[in-house]
Amino acid sequence: MYLKFFGLAERPFAITPDIQYLYLGRQHEQALDTLMYGINQRLGFVMLTGEVGSGKTMITRALLSRMPNTVATALIVNPILSVPELLQAITKDFGIEVRQPSPQKQIEALNKFVLSKVAEGGNALVVVDEAQNLSTKALETLRMLTNLETEKHKLLQIMLVGQPELLKKLKSHELRQLDQRITARFDLTPLTDSEMVRYINHRLYTAGGGGRVFFDAKACRVAYSESKGLPRAVNLICDRALMAAFVQGTCMIDKNIMKAAIADWRGRPAQSPWGLLKRLVFSS
Ligand SMILES: Nc1ncnc2c1ncn2[C@@H]1O[C@H](COP(=O)(O)OP(=O)(O)OP(=O)(O)O)[C@@H](O)[C@H]1O
Ligand SMILES: [Mg+2]
Numbered sequence: 001m002y003l004k005f006f007g008l009a010e011r012p013f014a015i016t017p018d019i020q021y022l023y024l025g026r027q028h029e030q031a032l033d034t035l036m037y038g039i040n041q042r043l044g045f046v047m048l049t050g051e052v053g054s055g056k057t058m059i060t061r062a063l064l065s066r067m068p069n070t071v072a073t074a075l076i077v078n079p080i081l082s083v084p085e086l087l088q089a090i091t092k093d094f095g096i097e098v099r100q101p102s103p104q105k106q107i108e109a110l111n112k113f114v115l116s117k118v119a120e121g122g123n124a125l126v127v128v129d130e131a132q133n134l135s136t137k138a139l140e141t142l143r144m145l146t147n148l149e150t151e152k153h154k155l156l157q158i159m160l161v162g163q164p165e166l167l168k169k170l171k172s173h174e175l176r177q178l179d180q181r182i183t184a185r186f187d188l189t190p191l192t193d194s195e196m197v198r199y200i201n202h203r204l205y206t207a208g209g210g211g212r213v214f215f216d217a218k219a220c221r222v223a224y225s226e227s228k229g230l231p232r233a234v235n236l237i238c239d240r241a242l243m244a245a246f247v248q249g250t251c252m253i254d255k256n257i258m259k260a261a262i263a264d265w266r267g268r269p270a271q272s273p274w275g276l277l278k279r280l281v282f283s284s
Helices: 026-040 056-066 083-094 103-119 136-145 164-170 173-181 193-206 217-227 231-248 255-265 273-283
Strands: 045-050 071-076 123-128 156-162 182-188
Touching: 026 045, 026 056, 026 123, 026 156, 026 182, 045 056, 045 164, 056 156, 071 083, 083 103, 083 136, 103 123, 103 136, 123 136, 136 156, 136 164, 136 173, 156 164, 164 173, 173 182, 193 217, 193 231, 217 231, 217 255, 231 255
Parallel strands: 045 156, 045 182, 071 123, 123 156
Antiparallel strands: none
C-alpha cells in the first residue's frame, strides 16, 4: 500500500528468496566460489551452513542459477522424508523415470543416470535445503550415493544446506564418516553493519526506489542492533519501517520511526497503520 507513495515498483523487503534482489557481499562471493569449486572439482560433498535467516536459500538459488546446463540438478526442499521417499524425490527431480519404487531400483536408476551424465561430459548435483531435518538414515543414504566414483572423482555431487543443528548432527558418532567426506564447506555469517546499509540500499534500488526513500544513519544503527545483521530480520524490520514512515507521510526513516517499527515487530501481531500511528505519537 505504500509503494506509490515511495515511488517503488515492488515491496523492497519481501521475505521470499528472489534472486533479482541478490546482494553479493564479500562472503557471499566467497561462498559461491567455494561451493562451485567443490562441485566442479567433483569433490562429492559440499555444505553451506548458517543461522536461521542468514541467506542460505538465497545463495543456493544464486548458485543454481549460475550452474551451466551441463549440470543436472535435483533440489530437495522438504527433507523430512523416509529413505525410500528421499530416493524417489531425487530421481523424480532429475526427471528419471523408475517404475518400481524399491530403494534398490531407485539407486540403480540414479547410478545409470549419473554415469550417462558424466559420459556426456556433464555432472549431476543433488541439493538438499533444510538438511538439518534429514534423519541419520537419510544422511547415511546420501553418503552411500556418493560411493559411485572413479579413482579421482565422485560422480554424484551432493550439497547440504542447513542451520547450525546440521553441524551438530554431523558431529555424532554415526555420522562421522559423512562429516569427514565434506570437502568444501562455507558458514554464512550475518552482514556487518556497513554491509547491512549497502544491502538495504541495494534492495530499495532494485525495487525501483530511485533515492526517494531514505534510511538515515541512526535508523540503520538501530536496525542493526535489533537484526544483528541477519537479512530476514533486516527485511522484516525495514518493511515495518516503510509502513510507519508512510503512516507519518515522510520518506525519511529516522531513529524514531525505526524504533516504533521494531516495537511493532517484536512479539506484537502485525498492526493496522492506525496502530502504528498511535505508537509513533506516544513514542515521540
Ligand atoms: N544475499 C542476499 N541478498 C538479498 N537478499 C537476501 C540475501 N540473503 C538473504 N536475503 C533475504 O533474506 C531472506 C532470508 O534469507 P534465506 O531464506 O535465504 O535464509 P535462510 O538462511 O535460508 O533461512 P532459514 O534458515 O530459515 O532457511 C530471503 O528471503 C531474502 O529476502
Ligand atoms: Mg532456507
